[in-house]
Amino acid sequence: MRTALVVLRKDLRMEMRTWETVPAMVLLALVTFVIFHFGLNRDTIAGQEAAGVLTATLLFAAMLGVNRLFVAEREQGGFDAFLLAPVDRSAMLVAKAAGLFIFLTALEVIAIPAFKLFLLGPSLGPVLPGLILILVLANVGLAVIGTLVSAIAVHTRARDLIGPVIGLPLLIPALIATARAAGPLFNAGHVSGAPPGKWLAILALYDLVFALLAYAVFDFLLED
Amino acid sequence: MLAAMPPAIELRGLARYFGERTALHDVSLQVPDGATLAVLGRNGAGKSTLLRILAALLRPHAGEVLVFGESLPRRAFAVRGRLGLLAHEPLLYRELTGRENLEYHAALHRVDRGRVDEVLAAVQMERRADEPVRLLSRGMIQRLAVCRAVLHDPALLLLDEPRANLDPAASALVEPLIGRPAGRTRVLTSHDPRAALAEADLVLALKDGRVAYAGEPAGFDDARLQELYA
């Protein structure tokens, strides 16, 4: 997947040049935490409630990132340039999904501490490894679906709307699994730090199925 | 010159539609290896569509397209590396520098990075190559686009209005890369039909997607020219 690395490097370079995506995602996440504070009228939250708030926030921030993913390709001829090259087409899927995964990780590096600071009651330290595992799996799902949906949306007229509108229902199983896996971790006094296996398995299954599916259909989205 | 080599391009009954609109209909043609084909016609006559089909970016809806003996789109992967397209859009990312853009394309085409310096020098863009593309003038962008098109030393050049935005000095700079001296098989369109005719071995005139004339430039006189653009 040498080609995928080439495209990924180009995308990361573009992001570091323009800072279009990650700062917006981070800001949205932070503002959403504030909104939840006022909406729920609570100083701290814990347990399943906290997991739900965190998951929903990450989901919405991801949808924001998704919108920008293919726009440069569409508007500046990136698709043509890629299609002219003697490369495997699915490399673009891998590159874009990897890029989105990296953006989401960058988002979480800032958002999780912010979440602890603003909203989370119980301590984060002991459950951090478990939480990281959940987030890695969740990010894969978000990245795959986000890339797929963004590739579909970029050629439509209502570009910014279609992406989230299709993506969010598709992500509901991932949302359920992520939130339910994280719920026990945020319970006050919970020390063992291992997320429930059932939900991790569902998340992994979801990731696998949609990754394979996306790989199979992506070529059809690139042709003219 | 036109020995036993197979033609570089062969079209038989090519057709392409966009919904209800016919972009190309029943286009047949042969272009020998090393020849220059000028495609003439009004805006919307199908010139750009034809180029995109030859570049394997669009698939034909009917008929056959053979490039270097390979049928498109089925065998597109076999010829992609030998095609170079200079399109309406420069296909460059505005936020990256010229050099970064070219290195990206070089990596995609598996071309040695030294080649990037080579083409930049050929069009005299070395000094401005490290500025973001959005800061460059249209003429400079066009020069970079030419670099991009010839980076991988393609055997077939597909040139859509190659001299757009180029002043005479710049035009002279790109001539060895995309003009007759390059010695490649070329398909070019131009808004200036007479200039295109002057450097063509073959002419294809399109009117509403259909062939109005296909043959030697000598047979394409002024009367036909008037009729085409009427």
Add this chain to the structure above:
Amino acid sequence: MHTTYGKGLRGLSIAAIVTIGAALALAFFYAPLDANQGFIQKIFYIHVPLAIVTLCGFIFGALMAVQYLRTGDRRWDMRSYVAIHMALIFGIVGLITGSIWAKASWGHWWVWNEPTLVSYLIVLLLFCTYQPLRFSIEDPERQSRYASVFAIVAGAFVPLNFIAVRLAQQYVHPRVLTLTGGNLPGSMLLTFLVSLLGISLLYATLWKYEMAAKNARSQVRRLRRTLLGEDTMRPVGRSAAPS
């Protein structure tokens, strides 16, 4: 190129009407009256078959979309489109009847602890985006391609979604239909099966009917273009439907 869908349409329609009539008769007169919920419980005989046919319709749509991507034959895309949009209509009626059943069974117009109903809602929300998606892509070939990709992804989503929601919900009420087979008494089972057959036939009939109409329209256009020349064709406006 010359398939017509009108063949067998009359027979199919008659079969559908007869079966539905039989199902209604059975529901009203044969099936037992529920002690707790009363007469309104009988909406079950309409709701569940509608839901089943809807989901099968979406999956058929996905399979036909696969065929379109494999062959490039636009007719598969038309079949897929009709299957999905017909299933969506059945689905919305199914959702409404589901709500009525919820009211009858648990006293509320909507319940979260019935996982099938909830995942059904999510699937419907997803497929509601199918037509807007089609409408927002102008190039017909791209429209068909992207719609097919969507149909396949959404079709794969249906079972995953059901599993996830099922596991997530704590359900209090006993399941009426389980994967191991129904725990319905004989008379209810018969009524249910007849109703399922009737609604399936209705779906097939309506699908065939719409395919026949669309097919005829597109063949007429093609004839006009051939006979009268292309200039007489009025440009087709943007549409969500393949033509």
